[in-house]
Amino acid sequence: MTNTTQQCAVASGRPSAQLALTAHPHRHPEPLAALAVSPGQAVTILHTDRRENAVVLAQPAETGAVRVLLDGHARSLRADIAAVPVTDPATALELAQQAVAWASAAQYTAADRARALAEELDEQRRRHVRQLAEIRSYAIDRHRDGDICRDGLDKFLAHFDLDPYDPRHRVVFTISGSFDVTPEDGRDAGDTEYDVREYLRIDTDQVDGVDDDTLTFDVTVDDVQARGE
Structure with a gap:
């Protein structure tokens, strides 16, 4: 009998990574970690009461968990849980399509998050600049009111690296x-x-x-x- 192997490349959450989905003809249960050597492997997770199809996203980490795509969500499963490779080409193709959709969405989500963090950082910087300007103005006002001498004002502004007073x-x-x-x-x-x-x-x-x-x-x-x- 001729073995049928189907491979589909899908992108993970990181654009540089490639996942290869492979359908295997044999179905001998193995620890999930043994099937996770190649990210993108289509597998069937064998629970005691049910089976679930998934795609391996990452090799086992030091925590002993394997990241998989299950029902459109990334999850961590025990590395020793029983699993078998997917042998049905149609099922493997469907899983590949799910993985592609997830990877694309994850990429855009990461980009949106990066933009949001950049905007938040810019706002923090602007707020910091405004606060420094308010501190400088407050010190200058106290000098004009006679509460701070000119020498004291100059030392204060220099200590906090603020623009010198130049009336x-x-x-x-x-x-x-x-x-x-x-x-x-x-x-x-x-x-x-x-x-x-x-x-x-x-x-x-x-x-x-x-x-x-x-x-x-x-x-x-x-x-x-x-x-x-």
Whole structure:
């Protein structure tokens, strides 16, 4: 009699793993562990009062249990429970299809769980950043109220690796004025307007604490009139 062997590759919960479902012609009861050397093996579990078809998902672990797919659910069974290989090709094919469906669902479930954990971690980080910002603001407010000296505030912020306190005043200014220019020979009002627009500057030397790198201004010449002869 010719032995009939059917193998179907199915993916386990981990995409890299391959499960081979095999139907065997003989049905001698063996410990489940003996049939679990090849993940994907289709087996019939022999209980004292019933039989159940299953697919081996993983070899016996140190705990002495074998992971199997039973009725669409992953379960752990004793490694010494009696079992026989599935011999019916149709049954083996049905089990293979169940294993494929389970592996696909498990893969998507794992991906969804990974995304959920990543989102949870991001939210924890955002909450941590907000808490640090609130702590920094609280310490600065206490300094402004006179409860904490500047040196104490600086040491506190440095100790907790928070941004240093760097108070600033934004000054928005408008300057309006006029002056006379004695032009050189051959220069007209347009030349004077160009010189003023390009070279007139703001002198902040007498203003304390000015950050010259932040100084911005724009010169607009309203009018240049020719006066005198």
